[in-house]
Amino acid sequence: MAKLIAEMLVETVTMELPDTKTLRLKWPDGYDVPFKTGQFITIYWPDTPQYKRAYSLSSCALDRGFYEVTVKRDGKMGTRIVDWAKAGDKLTVIEPAGKFLPVFEPPGKHLICIAGGSGVTPFRGFAREAARRQLDTRITILYSVRTTNDIIFHEEFKGLEQENEHLDFYVTCTRLHPSDPWTGRRGRIDAAWVKQHIHDLPNTVFYACGPNELVEATETLVLDELKVPKEQMKTEKWG
Numbered sequence: 001m002a003k004l005i006a007e008m009l010v011e012t013v014t015m016e017l018p019d020t021k022t023l024r025l026k027w028p029d030g031y032d033v034p035f036k037t038g039q040f041i042t043i044y045w046p047d048t049p050q051y052k053r054a055y056s057l058s059s060c061a062l063d064r065g066f067y068e069v070t071v072k073r074d075g076k077m078g079t080r081i082v083d084w085a086k087a088g089d090k091l092t093v094i095e096p097a098g099k100f101l102p103v104f105e106p107p108g109k110h111l112i113c114i115a116g117g118s119g120v121t122p123f124r125g126f127a128r129e130a131a132r133r134q135l136d137t138r139i140t141i142l143y144s145v146r147t148t149n150d151i152i153f154h155e156e157f158k159g160l161e162q163e164n165e166h167l168d169f170y171v172t173c174t175r176l177h178p179s180d181p182w183t184g185r186r187g188r189i190d191a192a193w194v195k196q197h198i199h200d201l202p203n204t205v206f207y208a209c210g211p212n213e214l215v216e217a218t219e220t221l222v223l224d225e226l227k228v229p230k231e232q233m234k235t236e237k238w239g
């Protein structure tokens with residue numbers, strides 16, 4: 001079936017970090033397409049319809065009336081959005097697609113979500129939906145950033161963690177100065193750290209999202225080092 005394409009108003013923009021911006025795109029009147037948390041939309045500027053790029057939804061399927069995407073300043077589209085998109089602009093949006101979906105049914109799964117940098121965006125949707133539906137799905141987010149200044153949605157994840165006893169949000173910093181007061185973990189995500197969070201391997205689903213290099217390194221770690229069957233891993237490669 002043909003994909004639904006709609007022009008949407010940029011309702012609000014929020015700078016999450018100096019290089020990362022969330023756009024809230026308002027659905028036009030009568031717009032209501034079925035979609036799922038974890039999917040991505042494809043967007044383009046009406047003046048350059050040939051230049052389309054995908055963005056994971058950072059909102060969840062229970063958020064109605066708008067989509068949110070969170071974009072890092074990178075490349076042509078990423079830079080145009082972060083430096084130039086403002087409330088009142090219009091963007092064209094191709095309806096959500098993709099299979100990077102949280103396994104909430106059947107209940108009782110443990111989702112281990114591995115992200116680096118902006119790759120955390122869809123996991124905000126996972127965590128939001130689980131908290132609002134009061135699901136008992138266990139979600140562990142293992143998030144790698146360079147420094148504490150690079151943590152996207154830090155406050156929101158901390159708040160969701162307070163709200164939902166089944167959510168754990170862990171950050172590891174890879175490039176902090178030794179004198180930095182951060183008391184959390186330091187260093188890259190490795191097999192030992194991931195293993196520490198596995199409690200019931202047959203019921204665990206692993207997720208990795210972001211630039212290809214990070215996702216491929218995570219695949220090697222989970223599938224080759226930890227010997228997890230590939231049916232238990234979902235990836236979203238951004239290119």
Ligand SMILES: Cc1cc2nc3c(=O)[nH]c(=O)nc-3n(C[C@H](O)[C@H](O)[C@H](O)COP(=O)(O)OP(=O)(O)OC[C@H]3O[C@@H](n4cnc5c(N)ncnc54)[C@H](O)[C@@H]3O)c2cc1C
Nearest residue numbers: 040053054055056070071072074075076077078118121238
């Ligand atoms: C399913 C999916 C979901 C995605 N979700 C998100 C998301 O939630 N948030 C997000 O920020 N991004 C996301 N992306 C990535 C996004 O689609 C864009 O690719 C990204 O914003 C970069 O914009 P661009 O493709 O126009 O960059 P391009 O201009 O095409 O550049 C592509 C890459 O090449 C690099 N590059 C460009 N020119 C040079 C050069 N001369 N020398 C060296 N390197 C160069 C850029 O830095 C960039 O990394 C997603 C991608 C996919 C496929």
